[in-house]
Amino acid sequence: MTAPAGPAPGAAPGERPSAAEAPAPVIELHGVSVGYDGRTVLSGLDLRLAERRIGVIGQNGSGKSTLARLLNGLVVPDEGRVLVDGRDTRTDGRRVRSEVGFVFQNPDNQIVFPIVAEDMAFGLKNLGLPKKEIPGRVAEALESFGIGHLAERHSHLLSGGEKQLVALASVMVMRPRTVVFDEPTTLLDLRNRNRIRDAVDAMAPAAVVVTHDLELVSGYDRVLVVHEGGIAFDGAPGEAVAWYREHCS
Amino acid sequence: MNTSLYVPGDTPLHRLPAGAKFGVLFAAGIGLFLLAHPAVLGAAAAVAAALVLSARAPLGALRARLLPVGVMLAVLFAATALLQDAGTAVAMLLRLAALILLALAVTLTTRPADLLEFFERLTAPLARVGVANPERISLGVSLVLRFVPEVFRRFQEIREAQAARGLKANPVALLVPLIVRTLKAADDVADAIDARCYPPPRRPSGGARTEENAT
Amino acid sequence: MNRRQERGITTRDVVLVALFAAIIVALGLVPPITVGIVPVPITLQTLGVMLAGAVLGPVRGALACGLVVLLTAVGLPVLAGGRGGLGVFAGPTGGYLVGWIPGALVTGLMVKYWAAKLTRGWAKAGAVLAACVAGGIVVVYALGIPWLSVSSGLPLREAALGGMVFVPGDLIKAVAAALVAHGVARSYSMELK
Structure with missing residues (x-):
């Protein structure tokens, strides 16, 4: 059971009016290398990300998931620095994460409270929001995704598509300035994939979307191809996808 | 549950x-x-x-x-x-x-929530010296309630998959994949919690303030 | 990879503790399994207690059991057969439940500081089994039997004799726990804490 897609997500009345025009934070990677168990995952990355819609594509094991986790400090580099509007993710991680939201591949592991509304409130409590403001913010965010009716539901009884929308809403309720997605559509059927695609396209904050789903990034401002631990291509979506098809499949 | x-x-x-x-x-x-x-x-x-x-x-x-x-x-x-x-x-x-x-x-x-809150107040002296952390305890309680149905569902999936291959119910063969899958999920769950800015900012220090809030 | 390091208990530790507590609770939902040799059907919940210590380590294992004990106390039906509430502690078997906490601690300590350091396969397996027996049976009974005795007025000796009925089933569980811990360690290596 899934609800009809609601009004444009993230653009509900009551949202900060300036949100739609707020510039994306500038994320800079300076000489970033990351290894794991003695194996290099990413090496010598220098990037400056400031576009509103950025896609990241690449094969399994290419390091794109690690790249995503670098952007909000879930992973900090072995060498080099990651700066978000000048803040180092190594020393100011919590502050960075309040501005850079993260949506994971598997919503089962992202929804951490037994009731949907409790899960939505979790991030707001962590931001230190006054208790009396929380229910209003939660209701507003659920409504903006057309899932207000799920507020009192048990998390484990939601469908796959509903879970992914709740996971997305629970990040958006924190009003991040940019959201990083790690393969948000991989586990979804076509219908739910399209709902997530539309939700991402319509939302106010900037987005960095890591995905296998080449069509998802077709309208984006910029697409990176991660290959063998580095950025192999960086440019417009059409050319990036063409490069990826030629060299990686 | x-x-x-x-x-x-x-x-x-x-x-x-x-x-x-x-x-x-x-x-x-x-x-x-x-x-x-x-x-x-x-x-x-x-x-x-x-x-x-x-x-x-x-x-x-x-x-x-x-x-x-x-x-x-x-x-x-x-x-x-x-x-x-x-x-x-x-x-x-x-x-x-x-x-x-x-x-x-x-x-x-x-x-249950009222009893839990009472136990938290009971252990407040421990919390003040850093032995117990009410924040973590209440997160832990929520996580258990959230994940019991998921763990049980995984358990049944594994059992069905093994039965489909003609294997008898065997606690060892069931529990190994169940625990391994759960441990792997733990990394993602922990990342998801940290990604949403856990832990909350510390309240202004001082026990008196905490007690006021508790009552 | 450089995951953010925090001192003491990390978010990941909290999650591991909670997920293992969830496993222990879920094992109580599984219908009891009858094993050929013993006529008594055994529930898998105490197997989870031994595993908490053997897989997570002493501190996290004990905390996982402590979380289940806490949930029982606040009135959730987390024990096998849907039991729970303060009545469990008021009753004669309350000591076995409370014994889970030091039980998982002892199993974890023995695995971490003894079994994990052994190199030969059979020696390690034997040590993990001994850890499961020591923590999951000896320590748990060491609290359970005196509690039963005080609560029921039975002399300690008779209470102990009565408790022996469950030893065969618990020994089978200890063997199973050792096998499971071995299987888990082979496909997921994790530091014990």
Whole structure:
């Protein structure tokens, strides 16, 4: 059971009016290398990300998931620095994460409270929001995704598509300035994939979307191809996808 | 699992604060072991039974709660009567019945969240010296409630997959993949929690402030 | 990879503790399994207690059991057969439940500081089994039996004899726990804490 897609997500009345025009934070990677168990995952990355819609594509094991986790400090580099509007993710991680939201591949592991509304409130409590403001913010965010009716539901009884929308809403309720997605559509059927695609396209904050789903990034401002631990291509979506098809499949 | 043993209602016991109920139960737990006169113990059991009934829980729920306990008490009664004497056995039976019924009355009329909050306040001195962390405990409790159904579902999936391959139910073959999958999920869950800015900012330090907030 | 390091208990530790507590609770939902040799059906919940210590380590294992004990106390039906509430502690078997906490601690300590340091396969397996028996049976009974004795008025000796009924089933569980811990360690290596 899934609800009809609601009004444009993230653009509900009551949202900060300036949100739609707020510039994306500038994320800079300076000489970033990351290894794991003695194996290099990413090496010598220098990037400056400031576009509103950025896609990241690449094969399994290419390091794109690690790249995503670098952007909000879930992973900090072995060498080099990651700066978000000048803040180092190594020393100011919590502050960075309040501005850079993260949506994971598997919503089962992202929804951490037994009731949907409790899960939505979790991030707001962590931001230190006054208790009396929380229910209003939660209701507003659920409504903006057309899932207000799920507020009192048990998390484990939601469908796959509903879970992914709740996971997305629970990040958006924190009003991040940019959201990083790690393969948000991989586990979804076509219908739910399209709902997530539309939700991402319509939302106010900037987005960095890591995905296998080449069509998802077709309208984006910029697409990176991660290959063998580095950025192999960086440019417009059409050319990036063409490069990826030629060299990686 | 998502239903607690608490039965919503508005009886005098429901209205009593969790701490008061727990305090009485705790005192009774000690007091009843200092008493041995069957008449006194019998009176205590009768009072406890009356308190359980005053909670107006559905009889089916009461039977489900009390039947297994009753069987266990019957076995113990027989054993004590045989090995000791009838007097000791009667005292034991009345004392345990009183205590278990009293505890049941508290459980039936107290929301889990209220008891949890009471325990948190009880351990506040520990929290202040950094031994216990109420923030983490309440996150842990929520995570358990969230993930019991998921773990159980995974368990059934693995069992079905193994049955489809003609394998018999074998605890070892079931538990290894269940635990490995759960441990792997833990990394993602922890990342998801951190990604949403956990832990919350510390409240301004000072115990007095915390106590004000708690009440 | 450089995951953010925090001192003491990390978010990941909290999650591991909670997920293992969830496993222990879920094992109570599984219908009891009858094993050929013993006529008594055994529930898998105490197997989870041994595993908490053997897989997570002493501190996290004990905390996982402590979380289940806490949930029982606040009135959730987390024990096998849907039992729970303060009545469990008021009753004669309360000591076995409370014994889970030091039980998982002892199993974890023995695995971490003894079994994990052994190199030969059979010696390690034997040590993990000994850890499961020591923590999951000896320590748990060491609290359970005196509690039963005080609560029921049975002399300690008779209470202990009565408790022996469950030893065969618990020994089978200890063997199973050791096998599971071995299997888990082979496919997921994790530091014990």
